[in-house]
Amino acid sequence: MTRKRIRVLWLLASRMNNKMLSLDDLNENFRFIVLEVTKQLEETLKVLEHPNDKSIESIRTRDDYIDNLKSTIENKCFSRILNNPDADKKVVSLMRAVNIISNNLEKIGDYAVNIVGQMQYFSDLVILQEYNYKAFFEEILKALTSIVDALTKRDTSMALGICKSEIELDKLYDSNFKNILKALSEGKDIGNLITTLFIFQYLERAGDALLNIGEAIIFAIIGEKLKIHQYHALEETLNSPEIDTSLSDFEMDSIWEGRSGCRIGRIHNDNSQNGNSQEVIFKEGNINKLLKEKENLETWNDLFPGLPPRVINFQKNGQNASIAVEYLYGPTFQQLILGETDASTLEDALQLIKKTLKLMWEKTKKSQSVNGKYLAQLSSRMKDVYKVHPDFRTSQKTIGTLTRPSFEKLVSKAGPIDEELSVPFSVFIHGDLNINNIIYNSEAKRIHFIDVYRSRDMDYVQDVSVFLISNFRLAIFDPEIRSRLNYIATDFYRFARDFADEQNDHTFLVRLALGLSRSFVSSTRFELNQDFAKAMQLRAVYLLEKLVSYKGNWENFPLPEEVLIY
Amino acid sequence: MSTEEFKHESLQDKESIVEYFTALSEGFSKGRLAFANKEKQIIFEPKGLLKLDVKAKRKNDKVKFSLKVSWKEESIDKKKDTGSLVIGLKDE
Numbered sequence: 130m131t132r133k134r135i136r137v138l139w140l141l142a143s144r145m146n147n148k149m150l151s152l153d154d155l156n157e158n159f160r161f162i163v164l165e166v167t168k169q170l171e172e173t174l175k176v177l178e179h180p181n182d183k184s185i186e187s188i189r190t191r192d193d194y195i196d197n198l199k200s201t202i203e204n205k206c207f208s209r210i211l212n213n214p215d216a217d218k219k220v221v222s223l224m225r226a227v228n229i230i231s232n233n234l235e236k237i238g239d240y241a242v243n244i245v246g247q248m249q250y251f252s253d254l255v256i257l258q259e260y261n262y263k264a265f266f267e268e269i270l271k272a273l274t275s276i277v278d279a280l281t282k283r284d285t286s287m288a289l290g291i292c293k294s295e296i297e298l299d300k301l302y303d304s305n306f307k308n309i310l311k312a313l314s315e316g317k318d319i320g321n322l323i324t325t326l327f328i329f330q331y332l333e334r335a336g337d338a339l340l341n342i343g344e345a346i347i348f349a350i351i352g353e354k355l356k357i358h359q360y361h362a363l364e365e366t367l368n369s370p371e372i373d374t375s376l377s378d379f380e381m382d383s384i385w386e387g388r389s390g391c392r393i394g395r396i397h398n399d400n401s402q403n404g405n406s407q408e409v410i411f412k413e414g415n416i417n418k419l420l421k422e423k424e425n426l427e428t429w430n431d432l433f434p435g436l437p438p439r440v441i442n443f444q445k446n447g448q449n450a451s452i453a454v455e456y457l458y459g460p461t462f463q464q465l466i467l468g469e470t471d472a473s474t475l476e477d478a479l480q481l482i483k484k485t486l487k488l489m490w491e492k493t494k495k496s497q498s499v500n501g502k503y504l505a506q507l508s509s510r511m512k513d514v515y516k517v518h519p520d521f522r523t524s525q526k527t528i529g530t531l532t533r534p535s536f537e538k539l540v541s542k543a544g545p546i547d548e549e550l551s552v553p554f555s556v557f558i559h560g561d562l563n564i565n566n567i568i569y570n571s572e573a574k575r576i577h578f579i580d581v582y583r584s585r586d587m588d589y590v591q592d593v594s595v596f597l598i599s600n601f602r603l604a605i606f607d608p609e610i611r612s613r614l615n616y617i618a619t620d621f622y623r624f625a626r627d628f629a630d631e632q633n634d635h636t637f638l639v640r641l642a643l644g645l646s647r648s649f650v651s652s653t654r655f656e657l658n659q660d661f662a663k664a665m666q667l668r669a670v671y672l673l674e675k676l677v678s679y680k681g682n683w684e685n686f687p688l689p690e691e692v693l694i695y
Numbered sequence: 696m697s698t699e700e701f702k703h704e705s706l707q708d709k710e711s712i713v714e715y716f717t718a719l720s721e722g723f724s725k726g727r728l729a730f731a732n733k734e735k736q737i738i739f740e741p742k743g744l745l746k747l748d749v750k751a752k753r754k755n756d757k758v759k760f761s762l763k764v765s766w767k768e769e770s771i772d773k774k775k776d777t778g779s780l781v782i783g784l785k786d787e
Contacts, residue, residue, distance in 0.1 A: 524733035526731070526732050527731040527732070528703070528715065528728075529718035529721055529728060529729055531714055531715060533705070535733070667705060674705075678711075689708060
């Protein structure tokens, strides 16, 4: 849901080119709507604690005022965008964000009215007081308080905090829902319990509105970290082709600020008549990065024709360049796993991935010492991890005679292992082998690699660890899909281990433990679900502690494959 | 009334977890359990009667085993904080 919403916003914004605008009077309306909705919630809480008609009436009146504010903001946002065709893109994004935020604030205001509207159905208010509705209000009010600063100061952590409130509100709803169900099963106070449940439902929906608000702020900020999500969203767009196109008369459908600082878009033709349609992916950006990508695409195509997309065009333009590559049809491996794919198709795709990788590794194997430097990669990402999860910066802990180092100390203690363990051969790796970068064409029964700009001669453990964690880190807890993910991770792990055995690669498991630790931790910077992020962090700590305390010969280092299972 | 708290979460396996139990059992033998992080240290000196609760539970594939030790710190005139130690283990 999140990604799709961001995608739609982006597509709309990218179509509007605007110039600088003054935001002053809009800011005033904006601050007012936040303030009024905050008051609305505070007053609603008071009504729940001590119901009185006067407060209920004032909530209803304020709702009209909030509606008016919302309309005013909407009018101003739209007229500014439409009247300023050359405005700066960032200003347009901000306008759009302000509009989305005020729409969602108005929704929260409506929920407040709905909640006080429920009060008339209580025959006994004692029941309501038995449930922790205050916690919902605390969470909502905390999020509301940070909206203005998050947007005006362009503070990503505050915006993420607002997004997180949705998770907290869902949790609160779940626990209260269970308690109410339990109470209902006793058969007493049914009317009062159901009314209480309705109130909680409105409070839970306020969480959904807050998530929209947090996302809108993130969109307005467009921070470095979030470019990756946008990038993935673009991938989703590209995997649902709805327009028949040809290259003869193309237009840019969307422009993206990619992770590598490149702008990415899909080119298509709106009036294809000859039926000879084709879509291409277009990237524009730093010449060195794009040259590297072009080189890698060509290297891959020489090695395995058709494995990556074909390069259609490459243009240099001073420090910048643009590249057009073939658009490949078919779901990514991730979409296959998450979709309603039958087991045999999934198995075919997995077998094909393993077979292709084995061929690739054998064919490109070179005798040279390489080192993945997994912990150096980890260290460079810790700043972003701590921004989202400050509590992962743990301190040293002592329990009696037992001491466990701080996380940073643990990483530095494991550093020498990372440096010491080079592998005596390299293979040409994908470089970012996550399950989103593999496309499966079920008709041709073949796979394709996309995003190969990081391909190089390197330790294959880099690809193995990224692939494994890209399964694990999907925050999907549906038992059936989770068992698919667990199966794929275990099966792939065993495949890679067998390859290592064949190659007499005796330190494979040690390097894999380092690579997995790196990926577990760095994946948490995109994971707002605290429990799940913690599960990944704890796995990394477990592996690093195991490495640091290991006294034996590295050839016998045990890596419990259970770390890959969730 | 003051509250002191120490918390440490980790993943262990059946070999590594023994180090934690050893450290705790040594602490009980010496009559001094110390829990510390960078900022603060909590010291328990268990004396007298200690209440021990042992719980084991299995629900489908989830297993939970917990040990809870609680006691009151020695005080004749006024009630002081209650010492309490919880050791929990949960299968994910």
